[in-house]
Amino acid sequence: MSIQIPIAEGLFxxxxxxxxxxxxxxxxxxxxxxxxxxxxxxxxxxDVEIEELPTRGTLWTWTVQQFMPKKPYRSDETHETFTPYxxxxxxxxxxxxxxxxxxxxxxxxxxxxxxxDVVFEPFRTEDNGDEVINFFFRPVQ
Amino acid sequence: MDxxxxxxxxxxxGRTPARxxxxxxxxxxxxxxxxxxxxxxxxxxAFGGSASAGSADALVNELGLTGIPFINVANGCxxxxxxLISAYNAIKSGQYDIGMVTGFDKHDRGAFNAxxxxxxxxxxxxxxxxxxxxxxxxxKIQKYMHDYSISHDTLxxxxxxxxxxxxxxxxxxxxxxxxxxxxxxxxxxxxxxTKFMFCSPAEGGVALILCRADxxxxxxxxxxxxxxxxxxxxxxxxxxxxxxxxxLQQVDGPTVDASKAAFEMAGVDPKxxxxxxLQDTEVGAEIMHMAENGFCEDGExxxxxxxxxxxxxxxxxxxxxxxxxxxxxxxxxxxxRQVYENVLQLRGQxxxxxxxxxxxxxxxxxxxxxxxxxxxxxxR
Ligand SMILES: [Zn+2]
Numbered sequence: 001m002s003i004q005i006p007i008a009e010g011l012f013x014x015x016x017x018x019x020x021x022x023x024x025x026x027x028x029x030x031x032x033x034x035x036x037x038x039x040x041x042x043x044x045x046x047d048v049e050i051e052e053l054p055t056r057g058t059l060w061t062w063t064v065q066q067f068m069p070k071k072p073y074r075s076d077e078t079h080e081t082f083t084p085y086x087x088x089x090x091x092x093x094x095x096x097x098x099x100x101x102x103x104x105x106x107x108x109x110x111x112x113x114x115x116x117d118v119v120f121e122p123f124r125t126e127d128n129g130d131e132v133i134n135f136f137f138r139p140v141q
Numbered sequence: 142m143d144x145x146x147x148x149x150x151x152x153x154x155g156r157t158p159a160r161x162x163x164x165x166x167x168x169x170x171x172x173x174x175x176x177x178x179x180x181x182x183x184x185x186x187a188f189g190g191s192a193s194a195g196s197a198d199a200l201v202n203e204l205g206l207t208g209i210p211f212i213n214v215a216n217g218c219x220x221x222x223x224x225l226i227s228a229y230n231a232i233k234s235g236q237y238d239i240g241m242v243t244g245f246d247k248h249d250r251g252a253f254n255a256x257x258x259x260x261x262x263x264x265x266x267x268x269x270x271x272x273x274x275x276x277x278x279x280x281k282i283q284k285y286m287h288d289y290s291i292s293h294d295t296l297x298x299x300x301x302x303x304x305x306x307x308x309x310x311x312x313x314x315x316x317x318x319x320x321x322x323x324x325x326x327x328x329x330x331x332x333x334x335t336k337f338m339f340c341s342p343a344e345g346g347v348a349l350i351l352c353r354a355d356x357x358x359x360x361x362x363x364x365x366x367x368x369x370x371x372x373x374x375x376x377x378x379x380x381x382x383x384x385x386x387x388x389l390q391q392v393d394g395p396t397v398d399a400s401k402a403a404f405e406m407a408g409v410d411p412k413x414x415x416x417x418x419l420q421d422t423e424v425g426a427e428i429m430h431m432a433e434n435g436f437c438e439d440g441e442x443x444x445x446x447x448x449x450x451x452x453x454x455x456x457x458x459x460x461x462x463x464x465x466x467x468x469x470x471x472x473x474x475x476x477x478r479q480v481y482e483n484v485l486q487l488r489g490q491x492x493x494x495x496x497x498x499x500x501x502x503x504x505x506x507x508x509x510x511x512x513x514x515x516x517x518x519x520x521r
Contacts, residue, residue, distance in 0.1 A: 011263070042388070063332050075268075087270075096388060096389060099387075112287045
């Protein structure tokens, strides 16, 4: 029986009723980092706490990846089935700007400043049938 | 003690199937030795780098086993700059009188594919398709165009100028001019950047002979002095390539820091520079690097580029040899190519791509993953 597994442990809360990206926040300077790090990139402090990031934010910048990347890219696609995908930085208020794939790949529908939700969806299927879950940014519907 | 560049050599950039990267490095090294009028056995030390063509110190197999310390340098796109700074310090310290800096490379076709693990990033980042330098450059210029009203036409004009300059440089790879229309209408790679707006991995080699300034006239009538040489890495809050996240509060990047430090070291101003070589892995980089290096304010590039200011003969010639766009990017050699070009310019030997007006000061800048920058200021 197939199950859903996160693409990496500790990247987001999973399984969870309301999954969210996980960040570490420095207890000295208050800076948040994604993914969770054991020390603070701003001040080198090693005492950090883990928190969930907001699930809605503002698109800070974006592009569309128009050709299929070489390894280490690992999806189910072939060169024939590859679909261009959007990539952007989403500014999560009070947290950080996180880089992620967008569910939208039409440049006409993407603009800096648009509101987007963080969603968690299947990215690829493993040989044993397990679905690998990744986070995506989706225009607010 | 000042440091002078007294010999330069280059192997043409592009594709040379008949020679390995190492052989291209040796070719450049022999030309540099010849240019300085010295032999390999006169060289007291060397710094060199190559990302994909073997260890730089293997050059001794080609040039001769003389027992000198030959130190390999690996700093991505800033490899050449880092080698140059290391050599500068080795001479400045009084330890050595004369040495060589070299860089060569030979890459496979297609975009560089980086390994997240080498940069301390989780494998998921590469698996989902974000381990791409091209995406970073596209997103950085996308934001910059939005904030400072840079047009698509201006993006294309940067590439057009690069290929015009390349057509005047016998050592360049791309030597055919390409029109603005062709550039804009070539295949979209990462919006807003099309195929002809990006440089490609390539091959080539460069070598420089450096010596203490008070010995320079023994080797050449036209020494060029290294007045500034700096290298910086990113500070917290700068927007860099291969960053799964970035801080909400943005600070200046390593280019701004390296540039300021170089001007301070040399005691000169941006307006004093007669010719500029600025990292142009794609057109957006050249545009943003004009401001990051202090040559204009953010947004002024639109008018400057439309008026032709960055052309040879303009008020601030940029990438007079065609830059990375026309030469391709052999990582180990790319930064030293800029220095080679500026030495030619300051000697008045750049031929068809010579800037007019007897230039006295010239500037080079490289930027690379994961957020490093190196700058040099050369003076005749
Ligand atoms: Zn901190």
